[in-house]
Amino acid sequence: MRTATVTINPQAMTHNLMQVKKRAPSAKVLAMVKANAYGHGIAAVLPALEQADGIGVASFTEAFEARRLGWDKAVGLVEGVFSASEWQQAIDNGCSCVIHHAPQLQWALDCVPIPNSPTRTVWLKYNTGMNRLGFDEQGVISAAKLLYDAGYQLILTTHFANADDCDHSLTSMQIQRFNEVLTILHRDVDKNIKASLCNSAGIINYPDSHCDWVRPGIMLYGSSPVTDQSASELNLQAVMDFSAQIMAFQTVKQGEAIGYGSRWVADKDTRTALVSVGYGDGYPRVVNDEAYVQVIDSAKQKRYTCSVIGRVAMDMLVIDVSRTPIALALDSKVILWGATLPVDDVAQHAGTISYELLCRLSNRPLRVIT
Ligand SMILES: Cc1ncc(COP(=O)(O)O)c(C=O)c1O
Structure with a gap:
């Protein structure tokens, strides 16, 4: 699912x-x-x-x-x-x-x-x-x-x-x-x-x-309202976690490009993962090359920071998983923003503010209240 x-x-x-x-x-x-x-x-x-x-x-x-x-x-x-x-x-x-x-x-x-x-x-x-x-x-x-x-x-x-x-x-x-x-x-x-x-x-x-x-x-x-202090410095806690899952792996050969517009070109053979989330869910299409997600390796109980590469599409985005274990599970959880990845960071990489990202989530993601 x-x-x-x-x-x-x-x-x-x-x-x-x-x-x-x-x-x-x-x-x-x-x-x-x-x-x-x-x-x-x-x-x-x-x-x-x-x-x-x-x-x-x-x-x-x-x-x-x-x-x-x-x-x-x-x-x-x-x-x-x-x-x-x-x-x-x-x-x-x-x-x-x-x-x-x-x-x-x-x-x-x-x-x-x-x-x-x-x-x-x-x-x-x-x-x-x-x-x-x-x-x-x-x-x-x-x-x-x-x-x-x-x-x-x-x-x-x-x-x-x-x-x-x-x-x-x-x-x-x-x-x-x-x-x-x-x-x-x-x-x-x-x-x-x-x-x-x-x-x-x-x-x-x-x-x-x-x-x-x-x-x-x-x-x-739980997002910072000021320019000079982060949410954690202000002792604020993120109320929303936005996550998805890895849906497939690929190895992109050196010189090959990824996604619409062929914006990102592999400078070496690169292990990538497709994540089942896109701008149709509310993840911003306009993120720059600094944007990242966190992949949770449930087997090892570890968390890896992975760059978002190529253009974010309506239903999916691609991340670089070259520094995660080869045995990373297909359904590994991917954190887009939340308690461990400030929405303020994503907003900065998208040239906007957290308010906009939070407000414009679509109604497609599942909604869970803990
Ligand atoms: C009149 C008024 N007061 C307070 C707020 C809350 O602002 P903030 O989310 O920056 O705390 C808003 C939000 O736009 C507002 O319009």
């Missing part, structure tokens, strides 16, 4: 959540589970998030799934709603919404907030420099006044553009702008207005800005 497999380890997620809580002990945690929990599956990870205070989703589909699975804590819609009728849907399903532009503000003001309804809490987005979602300074102050007067409870929020780089001048600027507006709102509107700035990188690089809510995503899944 073809066994490209995605294995989810919820205990690793609980461990990572504890790392968030250690770093931000007095903040509440909105655990980001949008994009099907960064490709891990909402159902697979929710039980590991019991200690979180809420979850962040980007769509009602994700919110409904979480509710169907029994999640009864806060659900935050991080892009807010897209129409007046969706505002009512948010009320009906107990979601809190981001309000980032005038139409959303109006939909909120057109309803009277219900006491004790989660929708009474609004995540008011201030554009401090990312320049995607959010009101400008004057806009956010007047929106806050209107929402407060209408009976809403506010969390002033913003999103960092470059928090992965601990020295980026824009981040200091974003924090300064945010704090100035927060001070004005505390003075002129309500001193109980809450604040939320930090994604994973912010949690690590900007501990003075944790405020009332942190919003970790990628670090919960």
Whole structure:
């Protein structure tokens, strides 16, 4: 059987959540589970998030799934709603919404907030420099006044553009702008207005800005959010293992090329193995010549690092097994990424970020929860 497999380890997620809580002990945690929990599956990870205070989703589909699975804590819609009728849907399903532009503000003001309804809490987005979602300074102050007067409870929020780089001048600027507006709102509107700035990188690089809510995503899944420290240096554990099996061996003669485009040419006779995984499963086609996998020799209980050679195809890829034992079994397990091979490495070899690799796995691999 073809066994490209995605294995989810919820205990690793609980461990990572504890790392968030250690770093931000007095903040509440909105655990980001949008994009099907960064490709891990909402159902697979929710039980590991019991200690979180809420979850962040980007769509009602994700919110409904979480509710169907029994999640009864806060659900935050991080892009807010897209129409007046969706505002009512948010009320009906107990979601809190981001309000980032005038139409959303109006939909909120057109309803009277219900006491004790989660929708009474609004995540008011201030554009401090990312320049995607959010009101400008004057806009956010007047929106806050209107929402407060209408009976809403506010969390002033913003999103960092470059928090992965601990020295980026824009981040200091974003924090300064945010704090100035927060001070004005505390003075002129309500001193109980809450604040939320930090994604994973912010949690690590900007501990003075944790405020009332942190919003970790990628670090919960065990990948490093920052440029200068690896996941293991941050004591994060990979939640996903992506693996496949060797399906055939070949010896490619010197001067012969492998695969589509004949990109890789053997400079000597080379023992190769075909692995039953490809871009149709979610392994990136664009990996460079530095990309590698780990082959597990179950007979010898050993692990070998093998280069990916030739172009990754839809259903298979080829690896160089010249340094593994000749007797390597046909069905040997091949680790593509996971606890022993950081997805951050694969992402680097593919010229992208771990987020993209995790989110764009296809539904073809088998899914296992440990
Ligand atoms: C508003 C918001 N907050 C937090 C996050 C989590 O970011 P990260 O995965 O980098 O921790 C995201 C993700 O894109 C987001 O959009």
